[in-house]
Amino acid sequence: MNENIPELIEEMRLQCMQCEQCGLSQTRNNVVFGEGNPESPLMIVGEGPGATEDATGRPFVGRAGKLLDEALAANRMSRQHVWICNVVKCRACLIENGRIRNRPPTTEEVTSCTPWLEKQIEIIKPLVILSLGAPSAKFIIKKDFRMTKERGIIYPTRFARYAVAALHPAYILRQAGQDYDGGKSLLIADIDLARRQVVKAKKEPQTDLFQPAIIP
Ligand code: URA
Numbered sequence: 001m002n003e004n005i006p007e008l009i010e011e012m013r014l015q016c017m018q019c020e021q022c023g024l025s026q027t028r029n030n031v032v033f034g035e036g037n038p039e040s041p042l043m044i045v046g047e048g049p050g051a052t053e054d055a056t057g058r059p060f061v062g063r064a065g066k067l068l069d070e071a072l073a074a075n076r077m078s079r080q081h082v083w084i085c086n087v088v089k090c091r092a093c094l095i096e097n098g099r100i101r102n103r104p105p106t107t108e109e110v111t112s113c114t115p116w117l118e119k120q121i122e123i124i125k126p127l128v129i130l131s132l133g134a135p136s137a138k139f140i141i142k143k144d145f146r147m148t149k150e151r152g153i154i155y156p157t158r159f160a161r162y163a164v165a166a167l168h169p170a171y172i173l174r175q176a177g178q179d180y181d182g183g184k185s186l187l188i189a190d191i192d193l194a195r196r197q198v199v200k201a202k203k204e205p206q207t208d209l210f211q212p213a214i215i216p
Contacts, residue, residue, distance in 0.1 A: 008123045009038040012116075016089060021112040024090035024105070030057035034085030034120060041198045042081070043126035043160070044068075045117065047135040047168065048088035050102050059084045064169035067184065068132070071169070074188045075195055083124055087139050088113045104135065114139065121159050127201040129160045130194040133168030141165060152190050154197055161204075162197050166190035 013033045019025060032049040035058055052062035060068050072078055090113070092105040105113070117139075121129070131137040137145040140163050141155045147165060157163040167183045167190075176182030 003123075005038050005123060009120070012119055012123065016116050019089070019113075019116070022090075022109045024088070024092055024109055024113075027093065028090040029054050031089050032057055032059050032086060032091075033089060033116075034059055034083060036079045036083040037081060038083055038124050040082050040124070041127040041202070042130065042194060043083045043085070043121065043124060043128075044130045044132060045136045045140060046084070046086045046132045048086045048105050049091045050170075051091065051093075051100070054091035054093075059086055060169075063173055067169040067172060067187075071184065071187045071191055075191045077191070077195065083120075083126065085117065085120055087117055087136050089116055110135075110139070118159075126160045127162065128194050128197045129157065129163040130191065131163060131165040133171065134165075136168075137163075137165035152186065152193060154193070161201050164190060164194050164197065166194075 016033050017031050019031060030053075032053045036044075046060060049059065050062050050064070052065070053059055059065070068084075069079065072082070088105045088110060092103050092109060093100050094103045095101075129140050131140045134145060134147045137147065137150070140157055140159055141150075145165065147167065151165045151167060153164065155163050166187050169187065172182040172184050172187060174182070176184070
């Protein structure tokens with residue numbers, strides 16, 4: 001198979017920009033499709049865009065994104081080495097006391113949006129998916145995923161040969177205090193685990209089901 005992955009992803013991005021499958025399309029400023037290297041064997045999947053992502057159309061560009069960039073850099077990686085996207089492509093928010101705040105996407109919103117993620121995975125065919133936060137891990141790894149007990153473990157999944165979950169950078173920011181890094185060192189370690197799993201997976205015999213992505 002000689003598919004042009006960047007072309008297929010661009011074609012899909014143009015379709016996704018027009019999506020009106022759920023009510024989030026009425027309140028979004030931008031669809032946050034995903035970015036990075038579509039030929040990377042490592043895909044990072046977060047929960048959904050926040051205010052900065054909605055304003056810019058780019059994933060993980062707020063404070064949580066800065067922390068993710070730092071954790072990637074600690075592993076000598078940048079977003080050009082991975083594909084970064086979310087389970088849900090539009091911001092879920094509500095107005096409370098006259099202010100707009102993020103809320104978790106509803107089950108219906110997740111259900112209408114995940115075909116986009118599934119299609120991205122089908123095109124990119126990552127060897128390893130790193131789920132950031134429980135909502136992503138519950139979709140990619142298993143419904144009853146428990147972050148405290150099950151992060152940092154390699155799982156086989158139906159989406160990619162392997163998946164691993166890490167603490168969400170926004171959660172880490174909320175936990176961090178004067179003498180606790182909030183779990184940043186765990187995020188760095190889990191990115192390292194995912195990266196090393198890519199190296200291992202590349203040495204395994206490739207099956208028809210999981211085509212290896214082109215090495216960046
Ligand atoms: N949190 C997410 O889960 N995704 C983003 O893109 C930004 C913040």
